[in-house]
Each structure stands twice: as structure tokens, then as C-alpha cells.
Amino acid sequence: MIYTFGSYRLDTTNYELYEDGNLCRLETRAFEVLIYLVEHRDHVVSRDELMENLWPGHHIKDEVIRNAIKAARKAIGDSGDGQHKIRTVHGRGYRFVADAQEQRTVTSTFNQSHPHNGHAPLSSVRLSVDPTAPPQDVFVGDYEFITVLCGTLENLEALVTCLGFQATQGLRRTFFALAQEEAERHEGTFKFFGADGFLVLFGLPVAHADHVRQSVLAGLRIQERLYESCDALKGQPSVEATVRMGVHTGLIEIENQRDHLELISLSKSETTALAIRLHYQARRGEFLTSKAALPYVEDMVKYVEHDAIPVPGHAQPIMVYRICELAPSSTGLGHSGLGRP
Numbered sequence: 001m002i003y004t005f006g007s008y009r010l011d012t013t014n015y016e017l018y019e020d021g022n023l024c025r026l027e028t029r030a031f032e033v034l035i036y037l038v039e040h041r042d043h044v045v046s047r048d049e050l051m052e053n054l055w056p057g058h059h060i061k062d063e064v065i066r067n068a069i070k071a072a073r074k075a076i077g078d079s080g081d082g083q084h085k086i087r088t089v090h091g092r093g094y095r096f097v098a099d100a101q102e103q104r105t106v107t108s109t110f111n112q113s114h115p116h117n118g119h120a121p122l123s124s125v126r127l128s129v130d131p132t133a134p135p136q137d138v139f140v141g142d143y144e145f146i147t148v149l150c151g152t153l154e155n156l157e158a159l160v161t162c163l164g165f166q167a168t169q170g171l172r173r174t175f176f177a178l179a180q181e182e183a184e185r186h187e188g189t190f191k192f193f194g195a196d197g198f199l200v201l202f203g204l205p206v207a208h209a210d211h212v213r214q215s216v217l218a219g220l221r222i223q224e225r226l227y228e229s230c231d232a233l234k235g236q237p238s239v240e241a242t243v244r245m246g247v248h249t250g251l252i253e254i255e256n257q258r259d260h261l262e263l264i265s266l267s268k269s270e271t272t273a274l275a276i277r278l279h280y281q282a283r284r285g286e287f288l289t290s291k292a293a294l295p296y297v298e299d300m301v302k303y304v305e306h307d308a309i310p311v312p313g314h315a316q317p318i319m320v321y322r323i324c325e326l327a328p329s330s331t332g333l334g335h336s337g338l339g340r341p
Contacts, residue, residue, distance in 0.1 A: 002103040003038050005085065008076055010038060010100075017075060029054075029064075029145060030071035037072070037086060048091035055251070057293040069094060074119055090292035130291065145217040146203035147249040147293065148275035151179065151222065153196045154284050155242045159230075171241055172196065174229050175222070182218035186211065197279075204252070212249050219245050219287055225293065240285075244280025248290040274311060278320060281309055287323040294321055 003010040011020040012035050017024040028032070032054050037045055051060055069086065078085045085098040153175045178243045179198040188211075191199040200218065200305035201210035223243055230241050233274075250271035278288040288306055289297070302324040308317035 001039075002153055002275060003100045005038075005098040005100040006077075010034070012039070019077075023054075026075045027071060028193060029146070030068045030075065033068045034072040034086075037094060038100055041100060043097040044089045044092045044095045049093070057295055060251070063098050094213070115269040128157070144203060144252060145211075146201050146252050146271060147211045148249045148272050149200045149202065149215045149219050149245065150193060150272075150275045150279040151198055151219065151243050151245040152194070152279060153243055155240065156196065167179065171226075171229060175226055175241065175243070178222045178225050182222060186218065188214075193276070199253075199275070201272075210296075212247075212293050213300065215247050215249075216289070216293075216297045216301065216323065219247060220323075223285075223287070226257075242284040244282035245278055245287045246275045246282060247291070247293055248275040248278060249286070249296070250274070250291045277309070277311065281307070281320060282322075289321050289323055291319045291321070297323075299327070302328075306318060 001012045009021075011017070017026055017031070017034070017188075033050065036050065036054060040049075040199055047062070049066055050065060069088075070080070073080070073083075073086050076085050080088075080154045083097075085096060087095050087097045153172060156168060156172070159171065163171070169266045174200060175196075176192075179200060180190045182188075186202055189201040191201070193199045200215070204214045223245070226241055226243060248271055252269050254272050256279050274290060278290060282288045286306075289303070289322070294303065303321045304324060306320045306322040308319050310317045
């Protein structure tokens with residue numbers, strides 16, 4: 001959807017804001033707040049409504065919301081004193097009061113070319129948000145939404161028996177190279193996790209509006225290409241390296257300008273800890289996602305309920321879902337080798 005108000009043009013599909021045809025830079029959280037207020041301009045939006053719809057399951061400080069409102073106002077020429085577009089209704093919340101006109105857009109979310117046995121190859125899947133769109137800045141000393149993909153290579157003992165030590169080590173190096181390649185593809189951050197695992201943080205050091213979808217496609221690509229590498233070594237599909245993965249999206253605090261992660265204790269980040277916990281809950285070859293991440297990708301994957309798992313700091317267990325494969329070709333998506341026999 002495109003909304004126009006005054007000299008501004010807000011594209012909610014491609015996450016772009018223009019003033020007189022010039023692209024405005026706006027960090028992701030403020031963009032989400034602006035979109036929500038414009039879309040719900042028929043009523044006053046309370047802090048609780050913003051929390052429930054934009055940051056479900058997270059404890060957000062009032063200061064974070066105020067900063068997001070302030071950034072959104074600045075981007076559209078408003079201020080705390082001159083509230084011509086975003087008005088504060090004291091004791092109740094915020095309301096977008098400018099006259100906004102709607103214009104629907106028709107987009108092609110996925111590339112349906114190059115069919116392969118009735119499906120599009122994984123490499124042809126395109127993201128719903130234009131990947132060439134300028135990334136948004138991540139501000140130091142602020143909170144930012146990121147997505148964490150955690151994966152561990154398993155079945156190494158069986159691979160050594162079948163392939164030999166040298167070939168297995170080569171496959172292990174391939175596994176890490178694939179994860180690093182996906183991190184670079186989406187301008188994410190790669191970290192080693194233990195002896196045979198990795199973490200990729202999507203949305204750092206630069207934020208992208210579609211980093212949840214990026215992370216899931218990255219995980220599927222890693223799985224599929226690892227299968228291909230294993231088959232090339234042995235030529236027997238029954239001899240496989242397996243990867244268990246978990247993905248979760250949430251907030252992380254940016255604490256250091258020189259290196260966004262060195263001074264952040266990943267173990268203290270709930271977002272990272274939950275992605276790691278999901279990957280530990282997965283069985284061999286499984287890819288688990290949290291309920292928080294699922295809404296961003298449910299149109300592009302087949303998934304099933306996995307289980308409700310207890311999480312420290314949460315009063316109730318959270319529901320976890322298993323990603324089975326990409327959605328069928330009827331939606332313009334391919335399928336991957338995830339979970340193949």
C-alpha cells in the first residue's frame with residue numbers, strides 16, 4: 001500500500017518514505033511505528049496497542065517508544081511542538097491526523113521463472129521487500145530488531161566412518177563457508193558458535209525490513225547446498241550431514257559504535273538465547289522457528305506445530321513451529337531439500 005500526505009509518499013510494501021521524490025532514511029522501528037499509525041489513523045493508538053502489535057512478547061521501555069515516535073515525527077517534518085501529522089493525546093496515546101490518501105500496489109513477490117519439476121529452484125526465490133532498497137541505520141545506544149539464525153552440523157561421527165576424516169573436515173569447512181556466504185549476502189554478522197555451530201545475526205550492522213525472510217531463506221539454502229556437497233562426495237543420499245537450526249526475531253541493544261557485537265553479551269540477549277534454545281530443541285535435520293518470527297514467513301513456507309517449550313523468564317511455554325519446506329509452486333515458491341528422505 002502507498003499512502004500520500006502533503007509532500008510525503010509512504011510505501012509500506014517496499015519500506016520506503018519519500019519527500020518530494022527524495023528517499024528519506026528512517027530506522028526500522030520508527031518506520032514500523034509510522035506505518036502502524038498511518039494504517040490505524042481512524043483512532044488513537046495506545047502504547048499497549050503498539051506493544052501488542054509491533055513487539056508482541058517483549059518488554060519495551062517507554063523511552064524506546066518515545067524515541068521511535070520522535071524519529072518518525074522528524075522524518076515527516078513534525079516535532080513535539082508542531083504536531084501537524086502525529087498528535088499526542090495525553091493519557092491515551094498517539095494519532096496520525098494528516099489527510100492521507102491510499103493507493104494500492106501490485107507486486108510480484110517471487111520469481112516464477114525457471115521451473116524445475118513443477119517447482120521454482122530455491123535460488124530463484126525473491127524477498128517480498130526490494131533487496132536493493134537502501135538499508136536503514138542502526139543507532140548506537142538504541143534497541144534494534146534483529147533476527148538470529150543458529151545452526152549446528154551433526155552426524156559427524158557417521159560421516160567420518162563413511163567419508164573419512166579429511167573429506168568430513170572438508171564438508172565441515174563447506175558448512176561454515178555457506179553460513180558466512182549467507183551472512184555476507186544479506187549484510188548480516190557471522191559468529192562461530194561452539195565447535196560445529198554458527199550464529200548469523202540479520203539486521204546488524206545494517207537493518208533491513210525483511211531480515212526474518214532473509215534468515216529463513218538463508219537457512220534453507222545452507223541445508224540444501226550442504227546436501228548437494230555431501231552427495232557430491234559420496235554419491236549416496238543416505239550418507240548425509242544434518243543441520244539442526246533455530247530462528248527467532250526480537251530486540252537487541254546496541255552498545256558499542258566500533259563493533260556492534262564485541263561489547264554485547266550474546267548470552268544476555270533474549271533474542272539470541274531463544275534462537276539457540278530453539279536449535280537445541282530441534283532434532284537432526286529440523287529447522288524450528290519461534291511464534292514471533294512465523295508471521296513474517298508463513299506465506300512462503302510449509303510449517304507444522306512442533307511443541308510448546310518452556311523458556312526462562314516467561315511465565316508460559318511458547319509455541320514453536322517446524323519449517324518443512326518452501327511453499328508449493330501454486331504460490332510462486334519452490335521447495336527445498338529440507339527434511340528429504
